[in-house]
Amino acid sequence: MRKFVLALALIAAPVMAQRPPAALAYTQLPDPAQEAEARALMATLRCLVCQGQSIADSDADMAGDMRALVRQRIAGGERPDEVRQWLIARYGDYVTFDPPVGGTTWPLWVAPIVLLGLGMLVARASFRRR
Incomplete structure (x- = not known):
């Protein structure tokens, strides 16, 4: 019985490890001006997993989380430069395609x-x- 439970846990582990994408990872903002600002910013930020793609182009979970974060902050009233500086402070200069x-x-x-x-x-x- 213990072997059966262990085997079942090993089979179910990858399924349970997957989580749904962040709320705004694939959803546009209702305000077209804010969405345009978010998209322009996302095109300049590097996916930390893919490294060669922007977070706008990447399908990685991390990029989805970063897209959601950018949209949440811009919807909250922050300017794109403020969001960019916050991401650089959090992830370092590598997060941007044009490091200072x-x-x-x-x-x-x-x-x-x-x-x-x-x-x-x-x-x-x-x-x-x-």
Whole structure:
């Protein structure tokens, strides 16, 4: 009997672990202006699970929770910048697709410029030889 109960618990565990999505994860706000603000903000926020998708495009549960959170806060009267700053404070700069220039992110901003400059120098030297 104990083995039967244990087997039943193991089979039922994945079903019980699933939870319904957050209330506003897939539901639009009634006010079209607020929904437009929420969607614009969601397009700039990175899904922490998928990492390459915005929370607007991701189907991950975490992205759904973040969409619901954004909609709840905007419906509550917060501006998108305030919501964005709150999410950055909670999850770090990685949550945004355009991290601010700082001590840890300056290589992300400077490296493309340096590489472009080096490429131009190599191209110039190559053309001079010919």
